[in-house]
Amino acid sequence: MDISGTSAVVTGAAGGIGAALAQRLLEGGAAVTITDLDASRLEASAQRLRDLGHERVIAVAGDASSEDDIAASIAAAEEAHGPVDIYAANAGVGDGSGLSATEAQWDLALDVNVRAHVRAARQLVPGWVERGQGCFVSTASAAGLLTQLGSATYSVSKHGAVAFAEWLAITYGDQGVHVSCLCPMGVDTEMLRTGMSPDAGDGGALAAAAVTGAGDVLDPLVVADAVVAALADETFFVLPHAEVAEYQRRKVDDHDRWIRGMQRYNRTLEGR
Template identity: 65%
Template structure:
């Protein structure tokens, strides 16, 4: 897809990958509706974009795991720019660590990292099928293909995000709906440490496992890779090429891979 002239919604756009995607989209000629739970962050990003390219961005604060909030984003896009062409389900949460994660941690990870994608697709895909064109971009994680040491809630929910993106592509890919799934490792954003100081050993090991496995990219590097992949409508977007190697090893011999992960975990202690 050529994003020039397209209308996009980007969630989790108050910073990190979401803000970088917004920058790249507007630079490429798209108009964007930006969403984030934190109003100050997303409004700041939209103001910066509109200063450089007047009328290019609208900011809306809200919980994008809720259907009514997603409806609000779609309505704002249609009112300001026209029908939504691309939806970036980019908002995400890290969640709790180890088996100490609470029921609330598990529910939050599931709602934001999985169900937010499902609810957006419910609202958009039927219209895209009718129009014969639409694009759903899911931000998952390398943890959704492999497994992150430390956080079960993050790993499990990101596996769910990957699985849902695969299902969307299989089910609607021949009806004009393109799907891409972004699975990075370390990116220099708050998500790398959960946006807060590391307070225990499990969190430290989780962050070290990500940064030691491959290079830490800047968010704008990832955004550029995403837009290039979208031009070719590639499903799996791997900013870190190491992930493809690790995924091959996992699928080739799961028992050996699990044993290796246990050894790697022990080496981080």
């Protein structure tokens, strides 16, 4: 897919992967609508992009999991830049640990990490099928292919994001709708830095330690480069950490052995 001249929406774009992806899309010639729940950080992100010389960017604050806010961001993008060609469902949350996670934490994880993707696709895919083109980018995680030590809510919801992206690609891929699913390990974002802070709970600290111990922590722009390359090649999985493919192969080849290895890694991180 040639991103030049397209209209894109990127959620969770006040920083991290979302802001980096918006930058790379703009550099590739797209017009971009960025959205995030944090209005002040979002506007700062938009201003930073304008300071880099990118004028074709607008900011629309909102909740990425809200039907109404999704509709508002799409409407704003269409008014400013024309019909949406690319929707990057990037917003995500990592709150909640293991069996102690509350119902509210489970609801939030499933709402933002999975249902937000479903709600956006529901609003966009029928029009893309009619036009014969469109692109949905799902930010999942390597946790959605493997697992996330320390956080059941994150692991389960990211598995759901991968599953929905696969379903979307299978169901609509031969009708002009391309789907790419981003599954990185550690990325230098506020979510990871918060998890590594002294104030993080046991689940968050363990999750951050698992991620940082498994591979390099990448700059968000490196991850965004991988997404743009996947869009150009129209590939499904975006794996900025190449080792994730090998980890997944080992899991599929011998699931019991992989679980035993993960149990050992978990014990090591917990100091048992």
